Amino acid sequence: MTKVVSVRDVWKCYGKVEVVRGVSFDVEEGTTTVVFGPSGAGKSTLLRCTNMLLIPDRGTVFLRDVDLMKAGRKIDYYRSRFGMVFQHFNLFSHMSVLDNVMIGPRVVKKMPADQARLVALEALEKVRMKDYCKHHPSQLSGGQKQRVGIARALAMDPEVLLFDEPTSALDPELIGEVLQAMLDLAKEKKTMICVTHEMGFARAVSSEMIFMDEGVVVETGSPEHFFTNPSNDRTKRFLSRLTDLYGRHEEKSESVAGKK
Amino acid sequence: MITYVGELLEGLLVTLELSFIALAIGMILGLAAALARIYGRKPLSYLANAYIELIRGTPLTVQLFIIYFGLPVLGVLFSATLSAIVALGINSGAYQAEYFRGALESIGRGQMEAAISLGMSKRQAVARVVLPQALRLALPSWSNEAAYLPKYSSVAFLVTVPELMARAKVVIAENLRPLEVYLVVGLIYIATIASISKILDMIYERYKFTVE
Numbered sequence: 001m002t003k004v005v006s007v008r009d010v011w012k013c014y015g016k017v018e019v020v021r022g023v024s025f026d027v028e029e030g031t032t033t034v035v036f037g038p039s040g041a042g043k044s045t046l047l048r049c050t051n052m053l054l055i056p057d058r059g060t061v062f063l064r065d066v067d068l069m070k071a072g073r074k075i076d077y078y079r080s081r082f083g084m085v086f087q088h089f090n091l092f093s094h095m096s097v098l099d100n101v102m103i104g105p106r107v108v109k110k111m112p113a114d115q116a117r118l119v120a121l122e123a124l125e126k127v128r129m130k131d132y133c134k135h136h137p138s139q140l141s142g143g144q145k146q147r148v149g150i151a152r153a154l155a156m157d158p159e160v161l162l163f164d165e166p167t168s169a170l171d172p173e174l175i176g177e178v179l180q181a182m183l184d185l186a187k188e189k190k191t192m193i194c195v196t197h198e199m200g201f202a203r204a205v206s207s208e209m210i211f212m213d214e215g216v217v218v219e220t221g222s223p224e225h226f227f228t229n230p231s232n233d234r235t236k237r238f239l240s241r242l243t244d245l246y247g248r249h250e251e252k253s254e255s256v257a258g259k260k
Numbered sequence: 261m262i263t264y265v266g267e268l269l270e271g272l273l274v275t276l277e278l279s280f281i282a283l284a285i286g287m288i289l290g291l292a293a294a295l296a297r298i299y300g301r302k303p304l305s306y307l308a309n310a311y312i313e314l315i316r317g318t319p320l321t322v323q324l325f326i327i328y329f330g331l332p333v334l335g336v337l338f339s340a341t342l343s344a345i346v347a348l349g350i351n352s353g354a355y356q357a358e359y360f361r362g363a364l365e366s367i368g369r370g371q372m373e374a375a376i377s378l379g380m381s382k383r384q385a386v387a388r389v390v391l392p393q394a395l396r397l398a399l400p401s402w403s404n405e406a407a408y409l410p411k412y413s414s415v416a417f418l419v420t421v422p423e424l425m426a427r428a429k430v431v432i433a434e435n436l437r438p439l440e441v442y443l444v445v446g447l448i449y450i451a452t453i454a455s456i457s458k459i460l461d462m463i464y465e466r467y468k469f470t471v472e
Contacts, residue, residue, distance in 0.1 A: 053377055080379020090374035094393045094469045107388055108379040138470035156378060 001028040002064075004191045005160055009059035010049050012042075019045045021215035022059070025208075027160065030189035034202040034223075037212035038238060043195040044087075046212070047164050050193065051082035063159065080108050083153030087165040089145040091137040097124070097148050098133040104156045116155075123151040127181045143174030147181050154185075161185065163194040197242060203227060211235045264431040265444065271427030272448055278344055278416055278423060279409040285349030286405070290356025297357070298364055299386060308357070315354035321415055323347045328419045344416035344423075348409065356405055363398035364390060368471075396467050403460040407453050424448065 005027040012020040020042040027033050035043050048054040050061055052068050052075055060069040063078055071078050092100050101120035105111040111119065124130040127147035137145055146166055153161055163182065167175045179201050186192060186205035196202065202209055203223045211219045211226070211234075219232045230236050289311075296308035315323065328343035338346060367390050375385035417426035428445045432438045 051377060053373060076376075076379050076381050079377065082377070084374075084377035086370060086374060088370055090368075090370035092371060092374070092389055092393075093471050094396060103388065104378040104380075107384055136469060152374075152378070 001030075003027065003062075004029045004064060005050065005193070006062040007046070007050060007059075008061065010046065010056045010061065011058035012045050012049055012054060012056050019215055020049065020056075023212070023215075023217055024059075025210055025217065025220065027191060027193060028207070029191055031207040032186045032192045032194060032205045033208045033210065034206040035193065035195045035210045035212060036197055036199075036202070036238075036242075037218070040214075041212040042215040043212055044164050047084075047162050047193065047195055051079050051084060051162060053079070053084070076108075080104075080156055081159045083156055083158035083161045085146070085149050085153050085161065085163045085166050087168050089137070089142070089149045089169075091145055091148055091152070093137055095136075096133065097129065097135050097137070097140070100137070100148060101152045101155045104152060108156065119157075120151070120155050123154040124148070126154060126184070127151045128177075141174060142170045143177045146170065146178045150178075150181055150185075159191060161190055161192045163192065163196065165195050165197075167196065167198060199227075199239075199242065211238065213238070264435065264441070267427050267431055268424060268441075268445065268448060271422060271424035272452065274341075274421065274423040275410055275413050276452070278341070278348060278413040278421070279406075281345050282348030282352055282413065283406055283409050285345070286352030286356045286409075289350065289353025290360055293353065293357035294360035294364055295386070297361055299382070312354045312357050315351055316358075320347065320351050320412060321418065323351055324415055324419060340416070340419045340421045343419055344413065344421050348413055348416075351412075352405055352409060356402065359398050359402045359405065360394065362401070363394040366397060367393050393469075393471075396464075396469060397471075399460065399464045399467070403457060403464075406456050406460060410452055410456070411449060 003026045007023060007025050010020055010023050011018065023042075023046055025033070035046065037043055045054060049056045052061070052071075056069070060067050062068065063081060066078060068075065068078055092103065095103065098117070098120055101123055102113075102116045105116040105119050106113065109116075121130060121133070124133065127150050129144060129147045129151060132140065132144065132148070137148070140148065149166075166182070167178050170178065175198070179198060182192070182194070182201065183205060194201075194206075206223055209221060209223055209226050210217055211230075211232070213234055219226075219230060219235045221230075226235070226239065230239060293308040293311055296304045297312075298305075300308065324343065324347040327338060327347050328340065331338065371389050371393065372385055375389040376382065380388065413423060414425040416423050417429065420426065424445060428441050432441050435441070
């Protein structure tokens, strides 16, 4: 297996608050890594440091052999090799669904319009949103918006997909369709890093899980490890609380996973 | 009455010419100043801020007189019409800058983040994602400026530009009927502003969108 991403001792603080404190992990090609933990644990900040949307204060990230902290002016290019999906979708409000998905290939890859359209349609097809090309984001449900968000990331044909709590802003009945799209991608052996609390999803597709709290990695391991005998007390407490709080979601996502 | 309305309408053409050119100059200056204030490095940002505060802090008449009566002292000579266009343009730019800044700042950080995460440079993200949305959002308040300018441009008569107010003065000097003539002038302004507002409303309806 080859490593696609290596996060090496990444630190990030906002003012005096150290949000991420020396996190390291590797992501193998074609695998799904799930990052979870309580809010304020630094998960989203870590994800944003991974593609240099935020520049780490210390440490670095490797995309294959490239040290991203030393990429200089080419950083925009390397950032385009990551696809990012946001909790609040962040679709471009003034553009149609198709334009949202086309703009990456058009502007960043300088692809001709007809070619970019084909790429965008293919990406939309994958998340079953091809029929909504002409719609505007405000006309879509949250689940549909997030699927367009995934298509927008896919259209750039990235090496790694980053998901930042992609289902946390959704109504419970809309979570399934987004998880389904993510499951499809995992089955296709896309390399993914997902910040999520969907434990059913994690159990179904992740090869590595990372539990974070207060800016550090508390525990890592396979889903089997976490669901059968987590070693750390904090992990145990969090997992049991998660089941209390999100039990219903978990069943839902498990049933989605179970269908496959 | 018919005899002098033609004369007034000729003045209206000059008024419109002043207003539209000044509005365009103001838009370029205003956009540049707003972008410089938000995205520019410190010195550029300060410069934009100084421009906005200086212009908003002084009366348009003072600005116009400095350009028309003051600059010739330094050897810079503008015609009356050009002086008026430059003064109105610079003046409008400072106000437009604030409309654009407000709109630019109201675009959520997530839009910029999404654009950058696709691999766009900051410049591309502003040009392709933030600015197109900000311009649409700014339109309703910006149309204030388009409605003000034809009225503000009446100060140009102080430096002998033959616009609507100047023509009214000439007409009154001949027929000695100030009440009637100024009422007609008022009607002409109202009709003009109403048309401009209507056109801008139509543009806004066409391009408006719902913010995520």
